[in-house]
Amino acid sequence: MLKLILVSYIPVYSISRSNTGNIVDDLNASDGFFFRICEWVDTGISRQQYEQLRDLLRRQLSTELPCIRRRDNRLQKLTQLWPRLIDCCRKSCMAYTGQYDSLHTCKYCGEPRYRSPGKPFQCFVYIPLCQRLLRQYSMPRRAHTLQTYCRPFFERPIDAIPCNLTDWWDGRRYRELRRDGLFTQYTDIALQLLLDGVQLVERGNHTCTPVISINYNLPPAIRYQKHNILLNLVIPGPRKYKDLDSYLQPLVEELEELGCGVEAYNAYKNENFILRAWPVVVTGMLLLSIRFCCCYCSLLVCCRPAASCSRHYHNYYHIS
Numbered sequence: 001m002l003k004l005i006l007v008s009y010i011p012v013y014s015i016s017r018s019n020t021g022n023i024v025d026d027l028n029a030s031d032g033f034f035f036r037i038c039e040w041v042d043t044g045i046s047r048q049q050y051e052q053l054r055d056l057l058r059r060q061l062s063t064e065l066p067c068i069r070r071r072d073n074r075l076q077k078l079t080q081l082w083p084r085l086i087d088c089c090r091k092s093c094m095a096y097t098g099q100y101d102s103l104h105t106c107k108y109c110g111e112p113r114y115r116s117p118g119k120p121f122q123c124f125v126y127i128p129l130c131q132r133l134l135r136q137y138s139m140p141r142r143a144h145t146l147q148t149y150c151r152p153f154f155e156r157p158i159d160a161i162p163c164n165l166t167d168w169w170d171g172r173r174y175r176e177l178r179r180d181g182l183f184t185q186y187t188d189i190a191l192q193l194l195l196d197g198v199q200l201v202e203r204g205n206h207t208c209t210p211v212i213s214i215n216y217n218l219p220p221a222i223r224y225q226k227h228n229i230l231l232n233l234v235i236p237g238p239r240k241y242k243d244l245d246s247y248l249q250p251l252v253e254e255l256e257e258l259g260c261g262v263e264a265y266n267a268y269k270n271e272n273f274i275l276r277a278w279p280v281v282v283t284g285m286l287l288l289s290i291r292f293c294c295c296y297c298s299l300l301v302c303c304r305p306a307a308s309c310s311r312h313y314h315n316y317y318h319i320s
């Protein structure tokens with residue numbers, strides 16, 4: 001769980017590191033060092049190795065790294081991102097959200113929710129999406145990138161059909177959504193949601209299901225880079241979920257809020273605006289489905305920068 005929380009913070013740092021006048025630039029040397037250690041830890045060291053690193057730095061260089069718990073707290077304060085721990089079934093059938101919020105046993109397997117009063121058997125981490133989008137617009141260079149790349153698509157007449165498909169913004173669905181009154185401001189964000197089961201270990205049958213968002217307002221060349229992928233939640237194992245909607249409930253609530261619009265600040269233009277975002281593409285099979293072929297007709301797209309499946313009205317884009 002710690003690892004998941006940490007991964008979600010690193011993008012904020014990675015983005016801001018390349019900007020001027022923002023989070024990291026405003027940090028003192030101690031916080032800057034702290035962020036870089038956190039990013040390095042993200043490359044994949046265990047909790048035990050982190051403790052060994054702490055011990056080594058303390059003995060050899062008299063440098064004190066925070067313990068894991070304090071590290072997380074400090075990271076949360078610096079990034080202002082607060083992940084939510086939400087109860088779910090210990091066999092991962094469902095999450096106790098929405099209409100199931102007050103249940104004490106799993107609706108599907110009957111397993112109790114709590115180990116002891118107030119202490120659930122299992123939780124999953126939900127990382128709020130809205131705060132991260134607001135954060136990105138609060139950074140001048142990132143705000144500039146977000147509004148620059150997709151601006152030509154917004155300035156194009158609604159019924160104009162482009163000669164070439166270069167991105168989702170060239171597609172028919174975008175024109176339909178504009179006719180429905182969406183995407184009226186070039187700050188409006190289009191999101192792709194992806195989820196798929198992932199086998200964590202070679203042996204055994206333990207799977208988890210990450211749910212991630214891709215920001216289509218970023219240029220295709222960078223939108224699939226690791227630090228631009230937004231991890232929303234991870235449905236824990238060991239088994240596959242039985243009620244996906246219950247896990248997606250917090251994300252759906254946030255997307256409803258974003259669809260209506262939230263107050264935001266554009267650091268590049270130095271002005272307030274209403275930020276709106278909608279999920280426009282939802283896929284399973286994670287990157288496989290957009291990297292190789294249409295799930296239905298096996299349209300191969302690897303060798304082309306973009307391709308359209310006219311039979312199923314899907315567009316596919318090269319990831320690299």
Ligand SMILES: [Zn+2]
Nearest residue numbers: 089093106109
């Ligand atoms: Zn259950």
